[in-house]
Amino acid sequence: MFKKTIHYTFILILGICGAVYGQGNTKGNETTYKNELNKLVERANKLSNDSLLLIVKEFNALHTEYQDQTSLVYVALCKANYEHLKANHVGAMRNALDALNMAHKYNVKEPIPSIYMLIGNLHKENTNYPMAFESAGKALQVAKVNKDTIRIIAAMGLSAMFKRGYVRHFGLSIAEDSSIYTQFEALKLAESSPKYERERVSFYHNIAQHYKDMKDYDKAIMYAQKGIALATTLNKKRSLTYGYCWLGEAYYRKGNRELGTKYIEKAISISKEIKQPYRTMELYETMANCYRSSGDLKKAIPFMDLYLEVHDSLNVQTNEKLMGELQIKYESSKKDKDLALMQQADKLKSRQMTWLIGGIIIFMVLCITLVYFYTIILKKNNTLNDKNKKINEQASKLQILMQELHHRVKNNLQIVSSLLTLQSNRMMDNDARQALDVSRQRIEAMVIIHSSLYQQESASNVDMKGFLPELLRSILESFDVDADKMDINTEINISDIDVDIAMPLGLIMNEWVTNVFKHAFYQINHRPALTINILQIANEIQLEIKDNGIGMPLKIWENPTGTFGIKLMKVLIKQINGKSTILNNNGTTFILKIPNASLIPTI
Structure with missing residues (x-):
């Protein structure tokens, strides 16, 4: 028991760390990619409206081949230019803001001045001159930081054009128009x-x-x-x-x-x-x-x-222009706030990781301490086996202590789960929050098993009929799913299973059912259905989990690169000498057979 508990604890810790850090990105040859990207950008700057959507396909193909996010920035920018030339200002603004958000997120600096200039043009054409001037100023500022002379020239020209438009729009005197000086200054630079x-x-x-x-x-x-x-x-x-x-x-x-x-x-x-x-x-x-x-x-x-x-x-109507301005202001403000939150999240990331590591260390100390006391109890029990008169009393006391131990293990695991929940709520990074939520659900599965152990007369067998409903309830609450809005069917003909089998089996069920709720039922048009059977067939335990979701590609199971949950399941299946089968037919069916198990059939 000591070795197995340490084994599960180690696997769980790997799960927490792997979920946080297990992200990778495969890239092709960097020099070749940059050359192809620069050629596409140069072509995009010369294309007419009809050809912009064609160049979008080429940028997408480049992203697919090299898995670099820079291409996606140019995809959004080309779409924005296309919508602008079609006079679809709202659509152009949405795509421009998407391009700006991705450029900041992936630190792609070169296209940022062009994005700001397009945003400025959209504001100017909607007569929102304050925001137009602001965008032109940002374009010039970033172009100077990038030392991009071409875009410095363009931003100066844009600023001058906005000044000219402002004078004409508000009926000011031509003498008040100073834009001509900026025009000549920029032209001098262009002719250099x-x-x-x-x-x-x-x-x-x-x-x-x-x-x-x-x-x-x-x-x-x-x-x-x-x-x-x-x-x-x-x-x-x-x-x-x-x-x-x-x-x-x-x-x-x-x-x-x-x-x-x-x-x-x-x-x-x-x-x-x-x-x-x-x-x-x-x-x-x-x-x-x-x-x-x-x-x-x-x-x-x-x-x-x-x-x-x-x-x-x-549809260039006054009221629609006003609506467009309001939406543009809202979206611009929202993107600025998102960027500020991202910067704040980067500053807090190291502090959050310190708390996470501290929680893992506390969890390990608690587990080792509890296992140590559990081992001492077992040794004392062995020394009392020779005494006939006290054997029943000692067995009874040991049973109580075992139940109390499992009760305390359950309580301590719940404390760790609560700590992870509190930490998750404080995290700004979605990937780190999701990693903590997945780890918390794994701990919850272990809590349910220990709860079953201290509530039974036998402290080494798990009541699967009591465990499975509790596990499903926990997962439904985790995903905020109403059980009445789906079909859940279960069949169990096994009363109790030894904890050495029940612990990995419970974790396997938790991982698979969690993946069903995360992936199988995503965007389906019919009522979700889930069937779980735990059966004794001959001298085997057979677990069958079936859903009517979108189906899981077999290559993900066979080669789970970057998917820690599947890797964890395979380690646990190997631990109990199990054999698994995946079937895809109107959903996915997972079948696990565990041979030579110590079974207690249902009466």
């Missing part, structure tokens, strides 16, 4: 090296827009033409819609209306080609405003009708 050539296009167009609004049409035309030439060379079609728009509007307001409308129509044609409905809507409004400025209302009205038609089709 040929490798930043791609970043210059947006600045040429933004400067052209500024001069157009200032009615300096010659400078507006000059910068628009520079932007168009470079965008054509680089095949940046969305940028061309801005270049041709400002070029056309400058010519129109300068007096060359035929040439002006020709360029704006070309911008509309390109925006339709690349399927940019929000951009097309803006160009319809520009064309309508041009005709209206020259008093040609007959031509202005059709374009205003087209603007309103696209406007309505995109």
Whole structure:
């Protein structure tokens, strides 16, 4: 008994430690992965709206092959850009926040400025300028930390564009617009090296827009033409819609209306080609405003009708914009709080682990102490076997002491279970909390066995008919499951089982039934059902556990890499010389046969 109790205690300790630390991540060749990732990122920066979903599949395939979380950040970012270009602002914001959360969680720094810039654009397009400026500032700050000149240039340009939009939205004087100085500062940086050539296009167009609004049409035309030439060379079609728009509007307001409308129509044609409905809507409004400025209302009205038609089709309504702003603010706040909690959890992790290790040490000392006293009692019992007169009295006393021992073991195990529960409630890390909950449930199984031992006349046999309902009750409470909402059937034709068999058998049942509630009944559409039979067949104990869940792949049982519960079951099965079988048919059936056991049949 001493050796076996120590054995189970050691296995249990391994379970606690293994559950906390047993996490691994297989990666491929790091250099090859980074090269392939960089190529995909470079392609994604050049793709049109239709192709973004195709590149998402390639990022997912890269993640599947190398098991690196960086690819998932770019998956979410590509989805966010796709939804943004479709004018689905809420969907774009959700994906952008997912990308930001994963980037911070997995310490993927490079795409963070791009994510913040996209979030800023979404806020700006919903006229939430305070949050737009905040996001642009964060993008610039992170880009500087990363020493990423390209994104520094982009963030400066974005900030200038927001300033420009703020002045226009609130009807301020153009003289109050200081964004042009930021535009020229960023353009100077972009023109400092040929490798930043791609970043210059947006600045040429933004400067052209500024001069157009200032009615300096010659400078507006000059910068628009520079932007168009470079965008054509680089095949940046969305940028061309801005270049041709400002070029056309400058010519129109300068007096060359035929040439002006020709360029704006070309911008509309390109925006339709690349399927940019929000951009097309803006160009319809520009064309309508041009005709209206020259008093040609007959031509202005059709374009205003087209603007309103696209406007309505995109659900760009005032009340919906307000709802989008509220949701965006809520989600942004929630993500910031989550990140703060993650940082706090990292600081507390070492303290929590100290408490966990202390609890394990206390548990070991209690077990060793109790086993020591149990051994002394057995030795004293052996010395009294030769005395006929006192044998019955000593046997009775020994029985009482044994029952008290099991009672105290049960109480001490319950104390350890309570300590683990308290520690679990204080943990911020979900994996550590789950590890403690699994360990606590294993201890609860041992508590039930010791409870059965001290309640019976025999202190070495476990009443399986009393043990099984208590075990099921404990597991149902652990998973907060109502027994009336599922079908549970049991059949037991064995009265008592020796504790040397009952202890590992109880732990095996606990592990399997726990896994059933964790995995088998996950997202099933029918009423859960569980059948447990403990039968004496010939000279064997046969345990059968059957569920109607989703089924367990046999490869998980045969090769349980990283699955401590299954490894624990296999060790215990080997300990009692058992043989197990797994069947998959409308659920999973686990069959365990234990040969040559000392059985007491039911009468």
